[in-house]
Amino acid sequence: MKKVIGFIKKYWVLLIIILAVTLYIVNLFLRGSQSNGTPTPTPNNKVATFGSLTPGTSSTTDVTNTLGRPIETKTVNGEVVSQYKSTNQYRFHEVVFTNDTAKLIKEIVNTNDKINSDFITNTYGVASNILYEQLANSTFNLYVYPANGIAYLGHTDGTVLEIWYFEPTTIDKFITDWGQGYSNTPFTDTNTQ
Numbered sequence: 001m002k003k004v005i006g007f008i009k010k011y012w013v014l015l016i017i018i019l020a021v022t023l024y025i026v027n028l029f030l031r032g033s034q035s036n037g038t039p040t041p042t043p044n045n046k047v048a049t050f051g052s053l054t055p056g057t058s059s060t061t062d063v064t065n066t067l068g069r070p071i072e073t074k075t076v077n078g079e080v081v082s083q084y085k086s087t088n089q090y091r092f093h094e095v096v097f098t099n100d101t102a103k104l105i106k107e108i109v110n111t112n113d114k115i116n117s118d119f120i121t122n123t124y125g126v127a128s129n130i131l132y133e134q135l136a137n138s139t140f141n142l143y144v145y146p147a148n149g150i151a152y153l154g155h156t157d158g159t160v161l162e163i164w165y166f167e168p169t170t171i172d173k174f175i176t177d178w179g180q181g182y183s184n185t186p187f188t189d190t191n192t193q
Contacts, residue, residue: 048145055104067093070083144179
C-alpha cells in the first residue's frame with residue numbers, strides 16, 4: 001500500500017494528465033460525428049405542438065378555448081376549415097378539422113414574432129425533407145419533419161411565413177394529405193426549352 005501511495009505522490013501530475021486525456025477521448029467517442037456543429041436531421045422524436053394544441057387530439061372546443069372564436073369557417077373537400085386571428089392583420093391561422101378533431105394547424109408567422117428557421121432547426125435539426133412549390137415565381141419551400149409533425153414554409157435566408165402542425169406521419173402520406181402543389185424536385189419551366 002505504501003508503494004502505491006508513494007507512486008501516486010511521485011507521479012500525480014502524470015496521472016492527472018492521463019486521466020484528462022482519457023476523459024477527452026471518451027467524450028469525443030460519445031459525441032460521435034456531431035463535433036462539426038451542424039444540426040442533424042430530426043435529433044429527437046419530439047412531437048410538435050402549437051401551444052397547448054396537438055393535431056390528432058385537440059378538439060374544436062380546445063382550439064376555440066386557445067385561439068378564440070373563428071373569423072370564418074367553411075367546408076372544403078368534406079373537411080371543416082376555420083380561420084383564427086393571428087399577429088398578421090391580413091393573414092389568419094388556419095385549422096383543418098376532421099370529425100371535430102384538429103388535423104392540421106397552420107400558424108401564420110409575422111416578422112414581429114421573431115421566428116426564423118433557426119428557431120425550428122435548433123429544436124428539430126435540419127429538415128429531413130424539402131418540398132418545392134410548383135410555381136415559377138415561388139421562392140419559398142416547405143421544410144418537412146414528418147416524424148415530428150411539423151413543417152415550415154420558409155426561404156433559404158431563414159424567413160418563415162407559416163408553421164404547419166400535423167400528426168406525425170411519413171413524407172409520402174404528408175404529401176398526399178397536406179402537400180398537394182408541392183414536389184420533391186424544384187419547379188422547372190418546360191415552356192422555356
